[in-house]
Amino acid sequence: MTAEGVRSTGRVPGRLGGVARVVENHWEWYRRNWRATAVSTIVQPLLFLLAFGVGFGALVRGSGQAAAATGGADYLAWLAPGLLAMSAVQTGAFDSTYPVLSGFKWQRTYSAMTAGPITPGQVALGHLGWLAVKMAGAGLVFVAVIALLGGATGAGILVSVPIAVLTGVAVAAPITAYSATLETEGASFPAIFRFVVIPMTLFSGTFFPVDRLPELVRPLVWVSPLWHGTELARPVALGGPWPAWPAVVGHVVFLAALLAAGTALAVRTFTRRLAR
Amino acid sequence: MADGLVQARGLTKRFGRVEAVRGIDLDVGRGEVFGFLGPNGAGKSSAMRMIACVSPRTAGDLQVLGLDPDRDGPAVRARIGVVPQLDNLDLELTVRQNLHLYGRYFGLPRAAVRAKAVELLEFARLTERADDEVEPLSGGMKRRLTIARALVNDPELLLLDEPTTGLDPQARHLVWERLYRLKREGVTQIVTTHYMDEAEQLCDRLVVMDGGVIVAEGTPRELIERYSTREVLELRFEPEHRPAGDALAEVLAGRVDRVEDLPDRLLVYTADGDAAQAAVAAAGHRPLAALVRRSSLEDVFLRLTGRTLVD
Amino acid sequence: MTGPTTSLPRPPRSWRLMPSGGYAGRAHMLLERSATASRRSWLVFLSGFFEPVFYLLAMGQGLGSLVGVLPGPDGTPISYAAFIAPGLLAASAMNGAVFDSTFNVFFKLKYAKLYDAMLATPLGAADIALGEIGWALVRGGLYAVGFLLVMAGFGLLGGPWALLALPAALLVALAFAAVGMAATSFMRSWQDFDLVTLVTVPMFLFSTTFYPLSVYPGWLQVVVECLPLYHAVELMRGLTTGAVSLALLGHVAYFVVMTAIGAVVATRRLEVLLLR
Structure with a gap:
């Protein structure tokens, strides 16, 4: 056939359309391989909920010290929004390390996407968009289980799902940007998990109020996105007590700024790597 | 030993x-x-x-x-x-x-x-x-x-x-x-x-x-001598003008050893590749490309197994 | 005897624990290899020490402020930190040994093809098994020493019996490494490692690491008492709090049996695994 005789059926999708295609691509993959991450995304947070919310909760039920820490709330109900945000952060951090490097290096799905009309920036945004969808889904499952266990005090817990998603994506974005700069995982990913993610999950007020930590380390808590997310998600879920409004604004601004900066960086590093 | x-x-x-x-x-x-x-x-x-x-x-x-x-x-x-x-x-x-x-x-x-x-x-x-x-x-x-x-x-x-x-x-x-x-x-x-x-x-x-x-x-030389001819003529045709391997072998009978019919080409095994090429042209076939080369172990393998090595 | 024979006697296959010619007495070469590799990724190596320490700091201090004191193994009240520290020591021995004998071994076996390279030398399957388990113990032992020092620094050790916590940690690690390696020999893909997580995470959370057995209803107590990590936690807690009784020997016996079963299955399967 001659060149004039062939008419390509390919079209350039719109700016958001390209992102949507990438999300769709992730969803198609996930539909077939959801089992691969079901344990870490859904089962593991539920086990933490059972162990700490129910088990540890039973240990401290009726204790004055515990009531003082939770502001009178039942420990399970107090813990639930924190764990919701924590599991979103864990999903965001994990899915932005090995899977991202794999997209560039092992499975090369990213170069397959950008071989067509999709831009590298759309691949980065699509990755983060997909993570948001996934976290929201996992969060709703989580909320359903909390309700079954009697840990939901009202419909507010549903509103803490988008807050958890915001927190998770805000953590995911800079890690995604960083992963895109790596040639090999080396020591980087284990270091991120053990020196950033694990301390963040332990010291951000998820399991106990941060005022129980020594004065000295408290400034470290302020830079933890999970702490900001938890400070928002918890009063929303419990219906109070509300922090002062400048604090609320501060938490939101911190998370939004981290998300914006991380996303911009991710778009840049994806472009640099895929369009070179 | x-x-x-x-x-x-x-x-x-x-x-x-x-x-x-x-x-x-x-x-x-x-x-x-x-x-x-x-x-x-x-x-x-x-x-x-x-x-x-x-x-x-x-x-x-x-x-x-x-x-x-x-x-x-x-x-x-x-x-x-x-x-x-x-x-x-x-x-x-x-x-x-x-x-x-x-x-x-x-x-x-x-x-x-x-x-x-x-x-x-x-x-x-x-x-x-x-x-x-x-x-x-x-x-x-x-x-x-x-x-x-x-x-x-x-x-x-x-x-x-x-x-x-x-x-x-x-x-x-x-x-x-x-x-x-x-x-x-x-x-x-x-x-x-x-x-x-x-x-x-x-x-x-x-x-x-x-x-x-x-x-x-x-040895490689022994195997080629034993199982193949000295030269090979490789022919490629437009799909619609391509003769069947058997038909070509009949046309060239006496001049060539055998003809292998592969998906992308025909291989003519012969002692004299140029003569075979002339005979193909004389029979009215117009190949897109024709190449005369020496036999290799590839041909030995094809002969022994009826298959190509790399597919 | 049935008479003189010229060939060397060969016991029937089912009697043999090791593949024939499977041991060249060079298992320590694998230690050398692992030590060399770790020197290059010292950060990852070091990070393994910090995980239980972070848990101890966060949970001991933070959660402890909700609990106050708990009854120790012999009924004497102990601080919450003193209660969970031996649990974390046991869990870290388990996690390290399981990680080394499952993920690491599987990766080297299926992806890096490292064992194929080693088997091309005089090394045999038994050298590899012993060398890998040996390295898991060296590593686990170093972490245990570090963690015990941290415990001593916080005044969480109850007396000289605590010195025995180190060999106890090595025994626990050995048992989990042997069973882990046996399990790995049956694994076909990464999907199967979900099962490893599904076994270790609940064990970590529910084996009285964070609260006493009395929290559970009666039937669940029986289930928990069957878990290997429960026995490890009880053993460590007895030794580090100084509440030593003959019952501790029962826990030791549990791990001796576990090691034996794991070792028999693992070595039998190694021949199938490595020498096809």
Whole structure:
């Protein structure tokens, strides 16, 4: 056939359309391989909920010290929004390390996407968009289980799902940007998990109020996105007590700024790597 | 065979119901470069793994360096070198450390291993990359490092499984050159390959394997003389003008040996390629392209098995 | 005897614990290899020490402020930190040994093909098994020493019996490494490792690491008492709090049996795994 005789059926999708295609691509993959991450995304947070919310909760039920820490709330109900945000952060951090490097290096799905009309920036945004969808889904499952266990005090817990998603994506974005700069995982990913993610999950007020930590380390808590997310998600879920409004604004601004900066960086590093 | 490094009689390997090697006889002499030639799944690698003493045989007799691999595996492995089909370098170590640690597995003293590593880095042309990670090395460099690693114990017998598969032409020639150098130093080599040019380049003697059995044996020249014609005429046609292989053979009857009908071309086996080409034209056929070349082991294989090697 | 024979006697396959010619007495070469590799990724190596320490700091201090004191193994009240520290020591011995004997071994076996390279040398399957388990113990032992020092620094050790916590940690690690390696020999893909997580995470959370057995209803107590990590936690807690009784020997016996079963299965399977 001659060149004039062939008419390509390919079209350039719109700016958001390209992102949507990438999300769709992730969803198609996930539909077939959801089992691969079901344990870490859904089962593991539920086990933490059972162990700490129910088990540890039973240990401290009726204790004055515990009531003082939770502001009178039942420990399970107090813990639930924190764990919701924590599991979103864990999903965001994990899915932005090995899977991202794999997209560039092992499975090369990213170069397959950008071989067509999709831009590298759309691949980065699509990755983060997909993570948001996934976290929201996992969060709703989580909320359903909390309700079954009697840990939901009202419909507010549903509103803490988008807050958890915001927190998770805000953590995911800079890690995604960083992963895109790596040639090999080396020591980087284990270091991120053990020196950033694990301390963040332990010291951000998820399991106990941060005022129980020594004065000295408290400034470290302020830079933890999970702490900001938890400070928002918890009063929303419990219906109070509300922090002062400048604090609320501060938490939101911190998370939004981290998300914006991380996303911009991710778009840049994806472009640099895929369009070179 | 007093000087035989490898001797096999009725060597057989079965995996469950699949018989990968179906009773082969082999004799490899000292200083020889011996080849297993065949397509993927012919049983070459299974035979190699038995010779390397990492796969117990199902039946038959096998002696490597005069010892029984099933009983004296470690003693045999101490004296041979193995280059596997896929590089299995230690990615957690540097280039030099790969040589060091591998030498240590052979029980060599540290000082000896260090000295040997310097020599082998030179051999593999990796001296400049000695303290780099293995991961970013090119395919050819990794391959040369794997070969160098197999030489750390000064092996009497070197086993190479597909030594240049996946390398670009330049890298392949460099590997061949290094292997030729080893041959001149008297290292016995057994090579598996599905590349004809590689077998022709490297091997003194080879066996053609197909479906787990040996279908022919000899030097490359002997095999070509025995199973093929001097020249081959390759013809390509537009799909709609392409004659059937049988029809073409009938037209050229008497002038050619036989015609092979492949998906993308026709191969005409003949003593005189130019004369055959003229006869094709005289019969009114207009090929898109015609090429006269000498017979190769590829043709031997096609003749013996009715299939091409690389598909 | 049935008479003179020229060939060497070969015991029937089912009697053999090791593959024939499977041990060249060079297992320590694998230790050398692992030590060399770890020197290059010292950060990852070091990070393994910090995980239980972070848990101890966060949970001991933070959660402890909700609990106050708990009854120790012999009924004497102990601080919450003193209660969870031996649990974390046991869990870290388990996690390290399981990680080394499952993920690490599987990766080297299936992807890096490292064992194929080693088997091409005089090393045999038994050298590899012993070398890998040995390295898991060296590593686990170093972490245990570090953690015990941290415990001593916080005044969480109850007396000289605590010195025995180190060999106890090694025994626990050995048992989990042997069973882990046996399990790995049956694994076909990464998907199967979900099962490893599904076993270790609940064990970590529910084996009285964070609260006493009395929290559970009666039938669940029986289930928990069957878990290997429960026995490890009880053993460590007895030793580090100084509440030593003959019952501790029962826990030791549990791990001796576990090691034996794991070792028999693992070595039998190694031949199948490595020498096809």
